[in-house]
Amino acid sequence: MNQSTAAPVLSARALSKTYRMGEVTVRALRDVDLELRAGELLVLLGASGSGKSTLLNILGGLDVATSGTVQYREHRLDQFDGDGLTEYRREHVGFVFQFYNLIPSLTARENVALVTDIASDAMSPDEALALVGLESRLDHFPSQLSGGEQQRVAIARAVAKRPDLLFCDEPTGALDAQTGKLVLNVLDKVNRDTGTTIAIITHNAAIGGLGDTVLRMSSGEIVERNTNKQRASVDDIQW
Amino acid sequence: MTALSRKLARELWKLKGQIISIALVVATGIMTVVTMRGSYDSLVDAQQSYYRQTRFADVWAPLKRAPDTLRDRIQTLPGVAAVDTRVTLFATLDLPGLDAPAQARLVSLPEHGRPALNDIRIRSGRYLAPGAASEVLISENFAAARSLRPGDSLRAVINGRARDLDIVGIAISPEHTYAVPPGALYPDDKRYGILWMSRKVLGPAYNMDGAFNEALVALSPDANPQAVLSRINSLLDTYGGLGAYLRKDQPSHQILQSELDSNKVMGTAIPAVFLGVAAFLLNLVLSRLIATQRTEIAVLKAFGYRNREVGLHYLLFAMAAVVVGAVVGAGAGIMLGRAYVNFYGEYFDFPSLGYHLSPLLLAIAILVSVIAAGGGALMAVRRAVALAPAEAMRPEPPARFKPGWLERSGLVRWLPSSGRMVLRNMQRKPVQSLLSSLGVAFSVAILVIGLFMFDGVQFMMDLQFRVIQREDLSASFDEPRTASARHDFQNLAGVTRVEPYRSAPARLISGPLAQETAIQGLEPEGRLRRIVSDTGGVHPVPVEGVVLSAILADKLRVRVGDRLDVQILEGRRRTARIPVAGVVHDFLGVSAYMSREALQRLVGGPELISGAYLSVTNDELGAVKRTMKKLPAVAGVASPGTMLASFQSQLADSLFIAVAFLLGFACVIAVAVIYNGARISLSERGRELASLRVMGFRRREVSVLLLGEQALITLLAIPLGWTLGYGLSFLVTSAMQSDTYRIPFIVSARTYAISAAIIIAAAAASAALVHRRINNLDLISVLKTRE
Known part of the structure; x- marks a missing residue:
């Protein structure tokens, strides 16, 4: 795949975000420019507090920027109201969170169904769970699953609706290395097999090798951009 | 079934304890309305249909004696739609097994056909046969109390002559739904x-x-009741009219109406308060419960669930509790309503009393x-969805702690860290703490409302039977007797004190306002019966003038020092202008008191007494009652002891049950x-x-933190x-005041x-349940899943 010639699916220009924490004003993002192309796997690196989660939340329509523009295909996300952003997330975006955020009262299959119920062109929950290797754990509740399994359910839930964009916030952050690799393998496979555009944020630099593009953030700014000619295999990376 | 519905079902199940308790609040609110108001509506319906079916009169006009031909003249008075006349009198009954004589009111019925007004309903047996002189129908409650049946006979002293009567039927009448002996309450x-x-x-x-000696009148729909009343009064004046009165002053109707009025409060004000409190608590509890779901709401939003879908989800959550509560509340409310109305059935004698629930009410x-x-649910959801999902998914930011009054007061140094x-x-969440406290406070408040009614009744009973009625026996004559009759009592063994009284029917007139009542003539130095206010204070019997109940004084718009025209409605029917010597706040609001001597002067003629209050030694009480039963002049004997018992078993029952x-x-x-x-x-x-x-x-220390806050809130x-x-x-008390009586407002310690x-x-108990949960807090999973 040649991402550099593909059209950008999502582009951000001069994004800034400031918020108040008690009596302190925090500038979480300063003039960030970014493009995501169809089928690309983007890795966003940075220490905690560097602004990467804030950036991902804005790109995913979970939060709004203080200034700047975000364009998704022909739509200006920064001009959307809450309902517009809901529709954007509903139709086009999948999320994987560090702490999975599964609904504890629903089984693996039902957690995925929560999303497929409202999507127009979804795979079946069983299919999505098979994609992440959990076909044998369909009827388990989150409390009966290991951390890695829970995260894979979360990934299945995110990809089941065949999103254009998949945003993963520290998907391996709560997992040990072995389980983390399993999860990364699933994300890599989803990207290669379905062509889903993925953005992964992590503070783990080793994961950078997996991406087509690797950005490094610090103090709310992108301080480094790299392109991998050849994406590394999950088995090759070490941490 | 969608995943969201499954989530709903599972979470309802998981929170079943809380859902059930919320449902109980709903159920109770609905139950109060369905039971209390439903019963009230049913009672009023039964009353109205009973009155219609028996052609219950609008006006009663008792008099000394008038020829039957006068009936046609009454009929022609403007505003009169129908007239009936009858003969009615009191008689003593000789019944086995009773120390004191029983008393009966004899009411005439036409020999052929039914009365035009105040018809009766036969419950068992049959109507009187024409020409059968000894046949009699008796009232159902009396028959039940004395185990009398058709076929039994009894002996009555009518106009001084004993007569054996055969019971042929048991009947009821709206006029005697509530059959109160003369002089009793x-x-x-x-x-x-x-x-x-x-x-x-x-x-x-x-x-x-x-x-x-009594005319009954039905008014035409457009009649002016007061105008008809004065026309009847002036017509009957020459025939010894004792003062016509409207249905609202008819004793049985009046007591029934008072009962219904107090039921109306029980059926309106109290359910409204309860439902209001339940609604407030429901709102509070659900909004807090849903606020704890902030993160899940954010996750649903992150996946693209729309606000209204999230709102509907939690609305259904709330509605589950309401539906359970409504079903339980309506079901139990209807059952309790039936039981309640059944209870009234024994008490009120309505022929067609059944519990009916109006769908509108439910x-x-x-x-x-x-x-x-x-x-409550939507408010909480609104707050949660108003946040951007990214923000809502983060735990709430640490609260801003600033030194507050606690630190400034220096109190903090004296507190252990858990107390701090x-x-x-x-201090950080004053509004939430206040609302929680308010929720519990409303629970305290409705308990106070539930309990304070006992206080009022207790107070009234104490006052009536220990302060006002201090006699051991009261005896009333069938008609006023010469004052020497007191000696008949005085000479009875065991009688230690006799206080004669005089009672005379009178019309009190103040300008255009008039009110009929009986003036009580008491001994100024009396110890057995005194004029007692609702606080237990004793008002002296005036040498001159009249002391009025406050409600009566209000009706006549007179104050102490004003003068009233008093027309005595017996004997020479004299009229005089006398001063209002006092106004006494009492519970039964239509009393008028004078000194016996002053009343005697007003009535004129020889000195007469209507009865006497007696002190009797305990040993001789039974014997005195037996002796009195044999005195032909004594129409009624009452003792506060038996009145108290009958009060407790009847009126008090109804209030206590409510x-x-x-x-x-x-x-x-x-x-x-x-x-x-x-x-x-x-x-x-x-x-x-x-x-x-x-x-x-330690577990205990953590419990102290949470339960300490709950304790403080409580x-x-x-x-x-x-x-x-x-x-x-x-x-509630203010809403219960009626024309004839007032409920004392007492909230006891x-x-x-x-x-x-x-x-x-x-x-x-809640703390014990919650303490168990604190002990089982899953430490690892709580810390693992969120920062």
């Missing part, structure tokens, strides 16, 4: 009954052949619950609210408490609840103590 079915006899027999027996009660629950944490937490219902409802609401409050606090603060446990806090709520309860009770004790017990 409450029915006494063992000792007082109604006997219906043929006019052909009763007339000659009472020297009323071709004459009548719909209103449910609608109020739905709006309260839905409002409890107080700081409340109050017991309310108290049960109040307890359910109180426990449900407190339990829910503690559970929600636990889920709001579970993470914080688990962190403390990880840091090495303690703050109690005085607040007392205040609210006092205010609401006052409103016992009521405050019991309400607080119930709340503290409920709080302790």
Whole structure:
């Protein structure tokens, strides 16, 4: 795949975000420019507090920027109201969170169904769970699953609706290395097999090798951009 | 079934304890309305249909004696739609097994056909046969109390002559739904009954052949009742008219109406307060419960669920509790309503009394619950969806702690760290703490409302039977007797004191306002009967002038020092202008008192007495009663002891049952609210408490943090609840005042103590349940899943 010639699916220009924490004003993002192309796997690196989660939340329509523009295909996300952003997330975006955020009262299959119920062109929950290797754990509740399994359910839930964009916030952050690799393998496979555009944020630099593009953030700014000619295999990376 | 519906079902199941307790609050609110208001509506329906079916009169006009021909003249008066006349008198009954004589009111019935007005209904046996002189119908309650059946006979002393009567039927009449012996306050079915006899027999027996001593009138729809009343009065004046009165002053109707009026309050004001409190608590509890779901709401939003889908999800959550509550509340309310109405059936004698629930009433009660629950749920969801999902998914930012009054007061140095944490937490969220406290306070308040009615009744009973009626026996003559009759009593062995009294029917006139009543002539130095106010204060019997009940004085718009025209409605029917010597605030509001001597001067003629109050030694009480039974002149003997017993078994029953219902409802609401409050606090603060446990806090110390706050909220709520309860009770009392009586507004220390004790017990039980959950906090999973 040649991402550099593909059209950008999502582009951000001069994004800034400031918020108040008690009596302190925090500038979480300063003039960030970014493009995501169809089928690309983007890795966003940075220490905690560097602004990467804030950036991902804005790109995913979970939060709004203080200034700047975000364009998704022909739509200006920064001009959307809450309902517009809901529709954007509903139709086009999948999320994987560090702490999975599964609904504890629903089984693996039902957690995925929560999303497929409202999507127009979804795979079946069983299919999505098979994609992440959990076909044998369909009827388990989150409390009966290991951390890695829970995260894979979360990934299945995110990809089941065949999103254009998949945003993963520290998907391996709560997992040990072995389980983390399993999860990364699933994300890599989803990207290669379905062509889903993925953005992964992590503070783990080793994961950078997996991406087509690797950005490094610090103090709310992108301080480094790299392109991998050849994406590394999950088995090759070490941490 | 969508995944979201499954989530709903599972979470409802998981939170079943809380859902059930919320449902109980809803159920109780609805139940109060359905039981109390439903019963009231059913009673009023039964009353109205009974009155219609029996052609219940609008006006009663008792008089000395008038020829039957006068009936046509009354008929021609403007405003009169129908007239009936009859003969009625009191008689003594000789019944086995009673110390004191029983008394009966004899009422004539036409020999052929039915009365045009005030018809009766035969419950068993048959109507009087024409020409059968000894046949009699008796009132149902009396028959039941004395185990009399058709075929039995009894002996009555009519106009001084004993007569054996055969009972052929048992009947009821709206005129005697509530059969109160003359001079008594409450029915006494063992000792007082109604006997219906043929006019052909009763007339000659009472020297009323071709004459009548009571006229009944039905008004035409457009009649002016007061105008008709004065026309009848002036027509009957020459025939010894004793003052016509309207249905609203008819004793049975009046008491029934008072009962219905107090039921109306029980059926309106109290359910409204309960439903309102339930709605408030429902709103509070659901909004807090849903606020704890902030993160899940954010996750649903992150996946693209729309606000209205999220809102609907939680609305359904709230509605589940309302539906359970409504079903339970309506079902139980209807059952209780039936039981309640059945109870009244024994008491009121309505022929067609059955519990009917109006669908509109149920719909209103449910609608109020739905709006309260839905409002609470949606408000919480609104707050949660207003945040960007990214923000809502983060735990709430650490609260801003600033040194507050706690630090400034220096109090903090004296507190252990757990105490500081409890107080700081409340100081940080003053609104939430206040609302929680208010929730518990309302529970205290409805307990106070439930309990204070006992206080009022207790107070009234104490006053009536220990302060006002201090005699051991009271005897009333069939008609006024010479004052020397007192000696007949004085000479009885065991009688230690005799206080004769005089009672005379009179019309009190102040300008255009007039009111009929009986003036009581008391001994100025009397010890057995005095003029007593509602606070127990004794008002002296005036040498000159009249002392009026406050309600009567208000009706006539007179004050102390004003003058009244008094027309005596017996003997020479003299009129005089006398001063109002005093106004006394009492509960039964139509009394007028004078000194016996002054009343005697007003009436004129020889000195007569109507009866006497007696002190009797305990040993001789039975013997004195037996002797009195044999005195032909004595029409009635009453003792406060038997009146108290009959009061307790009848009127008090109805109030106690209502109050017991309310108290049960109040307890359910109180426990449900407190339990829910503690559970929600636990889920709001579970993470914080688990962190403390990880840091090495002991279970007990963590419990102290959470339960300490609950305890403080409960303690703050109690005085607040007392205040609210006092205010609401006052409103309820004000709503209960009627024309004829007032309910005393008393909230006793016992009521405050019991309400607080119930709340503290409920709080302790909830604390025990929550404490178990604190012990089982899953430390690892709590810390693992969120930062």
